[in-house]
Amino acid sequence: MAGTDPTILDQAAQWLKDGRQVALATVIETWGSAPQPVGSQLAIDGEGNFIGSVSGGCVEGAVVTEAIDVIGSGKAKTLAFGVADETAWKVGLACGGKIRVYVEPLGA
Amino acid sequence: MTPEIFQQIMDARAQRKAVALVTALDSGKQRVVARDHAADDILAQVLDEAFRFDRSGVHKIPEGEFFVHIHNPPLRLIIIGAVHIAQSLIPIARATGYDIVVIPDVTLHGEWPDEILPGLGLDQRSAMVALTHDPKIDDPSLQLALKSKIFYIGALGSKKTQASRVQRLSAAGFSKTDIARIHGPIGIDIGAQGAPEIAIAIMAELTRVLRLGS
Numbered sequence: 194m195a196g197t198d199p200t201i202l203d204q205a206a207q208w209l210k211d212g213r214q215v216a217l218a219t220v221i222e223t224w225g226s227a228p229q230p231v232g233s234q235l236a237i238d239g240e241g242n243f244i245g246s247v248s249g250g251c252v253e254g255a256v257v258t259e260a261i262d263v264i265g266s267g268k269a270k271t272l273a274f275g276v277a278d279e280t281a282w283k284v285g286l287a288c289g290g291k292i293r294v295y296v297e298p299l300g301a
Numbered sequence: 302m303t304p305e306i307f308q309q310i311m312d313a314r315a316q317r318k319a320v321a322l323v324t325a326l327d328s329g330k331q332r333v334v335a336r337d338h339a340a341d342d343i344l345a346q347v348l349d350e351a352f353r354f355d356r357s358g359v360h361k362i363p364e365g366e367f368f369v370h371i372h373n374p375p376l377r378l379i380i381i382g383a384v385h386i387a388q389s390l391i392p393i394a395r396a397t398g399y400d401i402v403v404i405p406d407v408t409l410h411g412e413w414p415d416e417i418l419p420g421l422g423l424d425q426r427s428a429m430v431a432l433t434h435d436p437k438i439d440d441p442s443l444q445l446a447l448k449s450k451i452f453y454i455g456a457l458g459s460k461k462t463q464a465s466r467v468q469r470l471s472a473a474g475f476s477k478t479d480i481a482r483i484h485g486p487i488g489i490d491i492g493a494q495g496a497p498e499i500a501i502a503i504m505a506e507l508t509r510v511l512r513l514g515s
Contacts (some may be wrong), residue, residue, distance in 0.1 A: 206311060217302065220366045220421045221326075222359050232357035232370055263375060269329045277321075293359075295324065 201245040204289050205236040205299055214239035215299040216260035220247050220292055224275070227290035236299070239264050247294050248274070269297035302331060309333040310372055314410060316373040317424055319352055324368045326359070330475035336425070344369060354512060362428075374426045375400050376511070381414045381442045382406055386457065389500035390430070396502060406438050415441035422448035428507055430455040430487060436460075440469060447479050453510045455487035472474075484510075 208215045219234040220227070228249035235245040235253060237260035247256055252274045259272055275291030306322070310333060319336035323344065339348035346413045347360050348371060374400045380387045381406040393400050401419060404414040420426045423429070429446045431439035431454075439456060447470075456466060463485035465467040471482050488502030489509070509515075 196423075202314075206307070209307075219370060221357075221370075233498060242322065295326070297302055297324075297329065299302050300307055301302075 199233045204244045208236070208238050208242075208261050209300045214264045214301070216263045216296055217295050217299045218247055218256050218260055218272075218296045221271070221295045222293040223290060224292075225290035227292045229292075235260075237261065237264075248292060252292075252294075256294060256296065263296045263298055266300055267298050269295065271295050306331050306333055309395070313372060314374065317422060317426070319371075319373045319425065321348055321351065322370040322372060326366045326368055326369070328365075329401050334478040353514060374424065377402060377427045378507075379404065379418070379421065379423075379427060379429040381429065381439060382430040384432045385478075386496045388500050389496040390503060393500050393504045394507075397508065404442075406433055413441070414438060415445055418442060418445045423451045425450045425452055427451050428455075428511075429455035430503060431459070432457045434458060436466070436469065440466070440473075443470070443475065443483060447475055447482060452506050455484045455506065456483050457487050458485055460486060482485070 196214065205215050205217060210265060213224055216237045218237065219230050220233045228251065229247055233247050235243055235247045235256055237243045237257050239261065241257055241261060243253065243257055247253065248295055256272065264273065272294045274294065306354060310320060310322060321334045322331060323334055323383060324331045334342050334348060336341050336352045339345055341350065342369060343364060344360060345361065351357065351369050351371050352373065355371055355373050359366060359368050378394045378399040379402045380390065383403055387403060394401055405416050408417070423446060429436055429442065429451055431442055433439050434457060443454065456463065458466065464486060475506055484506055488499060489506045491498070491502050493499045493502040
């Protein structure tokens, strides 16, 4: 199965309907033993509530922080996480994999 | 993602239509490509495989770097016959990610499976297994499946049963290529004994066809 979980988009749609601001993070590339496959998603609202997963818990905190920035700026960005990026990111993937995550404002 | 693009994806899901969201990673520009129109896209070759194998990913072409996110409808397994093997097949299929539709030999409302099937929409993300052993129930369902784009068709029965099934379908005007889409005897050969093992053999074959294409 691909990582795409339909319930995440349903929740994101509901948040938008409720008038909340929403960002969507999607795993676009993985290398090595990444915990979540390409296509996996995390939806985040302006207050930091989130649903879904891009790494099974390893880097969600950092993605949520970046997502709130994205909601503020309205500009999408690409993030990279992995053991090799320890200098750039305080968080990493314990499993030794690397992932690239696309974070975009949703419905904006 | 604009509200329009998001709505297109949500609508496609509601209608069981396969679409890809293509994002240009440098500009952030996005477009939704329907599987039916993928051949006209600059990423046509990539899209064809991506839809078939349900594989999202980043692709670099001269026009730029693109993320292709496949939004395929959920997989669905249609089981003809509320039989013993169905009991074993359902939990395995569900765990593998399939929505399940069981059509009993005859429903409470007196409908035959081939009266119900057209309403389901037999699409490229659906598979059908005919398990009743009874030609008057299995055959009409198989004929409908052969006329559709359904990705897997299996029919329970021995080699002998399959041979007579082939004869009947030929007589009904189906070509050799058409009939070859039916997997019979159903399932990969693992020497399965009893319903649970037959269910494993069926799911293994289904998975092979889904992931490898044949």
